[in-house]
Amino acid sequence: xxxxxxxxxxxxxxxxxxxxxxxxxxxxxxxxxxxxxxxxxxxxxxxxxxxxxxxxxxxxxxxxxxxxxxxxxxxxxxxxxxxxxxxxxxxxxxxxxxxxxxxxxxxxxxxxxxxxxxxxxxxxxxxxxxxxxxxxxxxxxxxxxxxxxxxxxxxxxxxxxxxxxxxxxxxxxxxxxxxxxxxxxxxxxxxxxxxxxxxxxxxxxxxxxxxxxxxxxxxxxxxxxxxxxxxxxxxxxxxxxxxxxxxxxxxxxxxxxxxxxxxxxxxxxxxxxxxxxxxxxxxxxxxxxxxxxxxxxxxxxx
Numbered sequence: 118x119x120x121x122x123x124x125x126x127x128x129x130x131x132x133x134x135x136x137x138x139x140x141x142x143x144x145x146x147x148x149x150x151x152x153x154x155x156x157x158x159x160x161x162x163x164x165x166x167x168x169x170x171x172x173x174x175x176x177x178x179x180x181x182x183x184x185x186x187x188x189x190x191x192x193x194x195x196x197x198x199x200x201x202x203x204x205x206x207x208x209x210x211x212x213x214x215x216x217x218x219x220x221x222x223x224x225x226x227x228x229x230x231x232x233x234x235x236x237x238x239x240x241x242x243x244x245x246x247x248x249x250x251x252x253x254x255x256x257x258x259x260x261x262x263x264x265x266x267x268x269x270x271x272x273x274x275x276x277x278x279x280x281x282x283x284x285x286x287x288x289x290x291x292x293x294x295x296x297x298x299x300x301x302x303x304x305x306x307x308x309x310x311x312x313x314x315x316x317x318x319x320x321x322x323x324x325x326x327x328x329x330x331x332x333x334x335x336x337x338x339x340x341x342x343x344x345x346x347x348x349x350x351x352x353x354x355x356x357x358x359x360x361x362x363x364x365x366x367x368x369x370x371x372x373x374x375x376x377x378x379x380x381x382x383x384x385x386x387x388x389x390x391x392x393x394x395x396x397x398x399x400x401x402x403x404x405x406x407x408x409x410x411x412x413x414x415x416x417x418x419x
Contacts, residue, residue, distance in 0.1 A: 118323065119143045121184045123171055123204070124191030125164065126155035128281040129224075129272070129312055133188060135162040136316035137323065145184070147177055172200060174207050181211045186220040186323055201256050205263050212265070220326040221267040222319060223260055227308060227335065229253040229271065232378045239383050240271075240333040249375035261331065268322050268329045272315050273308035273337025273382060276400045277407060279414035283312075285400060288348050289411050292355035301366030301377035303345045308337035308382045311397035321391040329390065335382045338395040347400060354404035 120137055124130040125146030138144045139162075146164045148156040156166035169177030171191055181187070187208065193200035201223075208219055230238055231248020244254045257269050280286030291297040318336045322329055340347075348361060366377035387393040400407060 118185045119145065119183055120186045120188060120323065121145045121147065121167075121177075121180050122164075122188045122190065123147045123177075124189065125159060125166075126153075127190060128279065128283065129275060129315060130190045131155065131158060131162075132278060132312045132316040133190060133319045134159055134164045136313070136320050137188070138163045140320045140324075142323070145180055147171065147180065171204075172196065174203050178207060178211075181207065181219065182215075184219055185217075186222065186326060188222045188224075188319060188323075190224050198252055198256065202259070205260060205265065208265055209263060218266045220323070220330070221260070221265055222322055222326075223257070223267055223269050225253040225257060225269060225271050226250070227271055227273050227337065227380045227382050228372075228375045230380060231375070236379070237381050237383055238335070240335055240386055249371055257333070266326065266330050268326065268331070269333040270318060270322070271333065271335045271382075273310040273335075274376075274380075275312045275315060276309055277311040277313060277397065278410055280407065280411040281414065284344075285347075285351050285407060286411050288351040289355045289408055292352035292357035295357065295359070296362070297348065297352045297357060297359075298362045298364050298369070299345050299348055300364050300369035300373040303363065304343060305377065305379050306341055306343050307347075307376065307380045309340045309347075309400060310337045310395060311400075314338070314393075314395040314397055317396075318387060318391060318393050321393055332386075332390065334387045334391065334393075335384050336387055336393065337382050337384050338398065340399050340401075341381065342401065350401050350404045351408070354408040 122134045125134045126148045134146045144164045145167045146159040147169045148166045151166040229250045231245030276285045366374045
């Protein structure tokens with residue numbers, strides 16, 4: 118299968134692209150700079166970097182030719198609604214041009230639920246439309262109504278590897294700077310997933326995409342620690358021994374506000390329909406290893 122990965126040079130995108138290539142697919146990784154370090158890393162892992170800027174469909178429209186599936190792992194912060202709607206429109210137009218039904222794997226996330234007041238959420242939890250990321254559930258509904266072949270993946274909070282956009286990476290960096298800050302409710306708990314376990318879920322979806330057409334999957338492990346306890350473990354792994362400063366979620370910006378509540382989910386559906394099981398039990402099992410991986414990525418040395 119030929120697969121176009123949008124967001125291939127990002128944190129999850131690089132691991133997902135690599136996992137798909139190792140599964141035997143021909144993978145095209147969309148990159149603004151096909152000669153940059155991130156694109157070169159894709160090439161080393163047998164992913165073909167192809168040029169394009171997601172915000173300008175005319176730059177990547179041609180890569181849909183001959184493609185069987187599209188994995189979308191990017192949120193365009195400058196226009197998150199418009200960007201994804203343009204993607205839906207491009208896929209619809211491509212299907213009308215050549216009759217090829219490309220399967221879209223569309224990524225949102227568990228912070229899209231917002232405040233629900235529920236102790237555990239799954240694919241049937243409607244979410245709170247007033248949440249900062251509630252519009253992503255609206256996009257899921259638009260996709261379902263579009264007639265496009267698709268599967269939705271809602272990952273938990275990611276950790277592992279380079280951790281470039283992981284909350285754990287932010288915690289490591291703040292610890293090294295001597296200024297770790299925790300934003301929002303100190304009692305909130307989040308579900309997590311190792312980035313390589315997440316990549317495995319995408320491989321499983323695309324093993325037989327017609328079998329999961331129209332399905333939504335929450336993908337996370339069973340960690341249940343508070344986010345503050347997780348941060349304490351992270352900053353200690355980075356060598357910080359002082360106290361963590363507490364701030365409001367508003368002080369941390371939109372993404373901290375979007376995650377300022379319990380976000381515990383069950384992946385029972387992914388276990389049942391995909392056969393997916395996390396191989397990494399917990400960030401706290403070996404935080405020093407995760408810190409070393411993040412640090413090596415920062416310095417490009419081991």
